[in-house]
Amino acid sequence: MKKAKKQTSYYTVQGIIKRGLPVLSITCVIGIIVGQVLNTREKSLLSMPAILILIPSLIKIGGDTGSMLGARLSSAFHMGLGDRIYRNPVVHNSVIAAAIVGFVSSISVSVLVFLASHFMGFGMPFLTLLEISLIAVVIELLVVYSATVAIAFASHRFGIDPDDTVIPLIASLGDLVGVMGIFVALHLLEII
Amino acid sequence: MPPESHREEDIFESQFIDRYLSEYASISSIVREALPFELLATVGGVIAGIIFSGMTSELEMIPGLIVIYPGVLGLRGNISSTLGSRLGSAIHMGLITDIDRNNPELTNNISGSLLLGFIMAILLGFLGHFVTLALGFESAGAFKLILICAISALTSGVILSFVAVLLAIGMFRFGFDPDNVVTPSIATIGDIVSMFMLFLSAKLVVML
Numbered sequence: 001m002k003k004a005k006k007q008t009s010y011y012t013v014q015g016i017i018k019r020g021l022p023v024l025s026i027t028c029v030i031g032i033i034v035g036q037v038l039n040t041r042e043k044s045l046l047s048m049p050a051i052l053i054l055i056p057s058l059i060k061i062g063g064d065t066g067s068m069l070g071a072r073l074s075s076a077f078h079m080g081l082g083d084r085i086y087r088n089p090v091v092h093n094s095v096i097a098a099a100i101v102g103f104v105s106s107i108s109v110s111v112l113v114f115l116a117s118h119f120m121g122f123g124m125p126f127l128t129l130l131e132i133s134l135i136a137v138v139i140e141l142l143v144v145y146s147a148t149v150a151i152a153f154a155s156h157r158f159g160i161d162p163d164d165t166v167i168p169l170i171a172s173l174g175d176l177v178g179v180m181g182i183f184v185a186l187h188l189l190e191i192i
Numbered sequence: 193m194p195p196e197s198h199r200e201e202d203i204f205e206s207q208f209i210d211r212y213l214s215e216y217a218s219i220s221s222i223v224r225e226a227l228p229f230e231l232l233a234t235v236g237g238v239i240a241g242i243i244f245s246g247m248t249s250e251l252e253m254i255p256g257l258i259v260i261y262p263g264v265l266g267l268r269g270n271i272s273s274t275l276g277s278r279l280g281s282a283i284h285m286g287l288i289t290d291i292d293r294n295n296p297e298l299t300n301n302i303s304g305s306l307l308l309g310f311i312m313a314i315l316l317g318f319l320g321h322f323v324t325l326a327l328g329f330e331s332a333g334a335f336k337l338i339l340i341c342a343i344s345a346l347t348s349g350v351i352l353s354f355v356a357v358l359l360a361i362g363m364f365r366f367g368f369d370p371d372n373v374v375t376p377s378i379a380t381i382g383d384i385v386s387m388f389m390l391f392l393s394a395k396l397v398v399m400l
Contacts, residue, residue, distance in 0.1 A: 013307060028319065032260070036259055056237050100219070112234065
């Protein structure tokens with residue numbers, strides 16, 4: 001290592017690692033749980049490549065829109081716009097907007113997956129893909145947004161700054177709920 | 193209880209705040225800003241999914257690979273997007289202006305995130321192996337899983353750090369705010385690159 005000279009810079013390797021390790025370790029554990037959920041159904045997943053294409057993009061939607069929601073809520077709190085959960089236009093509109101973005105993206109995911117899987121020769125009916133996406137997204141968005149609003153309000157109440165810590169947590173929570181949502185959808189549609 | 197006149201002012205003020213808020217947070221403006229990025233991210237996700245569906249033979253040959261895949265993707269995304277947002281802040285503060293190998297702010301940021309990725313990869317492979325065994329499933333072994341995690345974390349880390357630095361500095365030069373561009377693009381490219389590197393390192397480990 002050739003960083004023997006005096007640490008005068010703003011960003012240090014040590015500082016970056018010290019701030020990153022705790023949160024990343026938690027997300028790592030959640031990631032392993034998600035992996036184990038997938039592992040229990042590995043056989044049936046491997047027989048349905050179209051679902052394999054669907055998984056990475058579908059489970060991202062909840063985390064992405066949830067982090068956007070969390071960032072917006074925490075900015076609103078920082079600006080002092082509203083302290084109430086109920087009848088608060090910021091909370092209300094941000095949740096609705098995030099849900100619209102989530103639903104439109106899930107429809108676009110099912111279209112893209114349908115096209116991709118048809119080109120690769122293991123097509124699945126479009127309606128099935130759309131149903132799986134919509135059921136999974138409804139479950140994912142309900143859980144992730146409730147958690148996001150709750151975490152944002154709690155950290156505001158207790159004076160914690162929800163910047164670097166909350167968003168990775170919401171992203172990995174989104175992965176977890178997303179995979180479970182997909183499995184619930186597959187069970188409801190009696191595919192596995 | 194405040195006097196009557198204050199109450200009226202309060203009501204007026206709260207109505208004003210409500211009106212301001214509904215303009216600041218109107219549904220259509222949020223959707224317009226967020227939807228294009230999210231649609232782009234889903235395209236990235238589908239490309240990552242196509243690579244994932246091409247990995248079925250590796251998934252069968254390396255039991256436990258499916259366990260570490262969500263962690264590998266999640267870690268890479270988290271580490272690279274925080275690198276991107278730190279680079280944005282550093283550029284805004286004037287600490288980084290150029291691609292300069294002697295600038296400790298830049299090199300510390302990159303080596304910090306690479307080292308962090310490496311440590312987490314070892315933890316991930318380790319956890320992946322032992323949790324899989326504990327639940328009674330078959331695992332390819334701690335060494336293989338850690339090797340796959342470490343190779344894919346390092347290679348995708350190098351590629352994504354390079355992309356993040358080029359994007360952040362390039363976007364700033366052309367007059368864009370790096371904060372608005374770097375994080376969404378890294379989120380999109382990150383999935384594709386880390387899935388591809390996971391695929392390659394799994395292929396490599398199968399050959400061993």
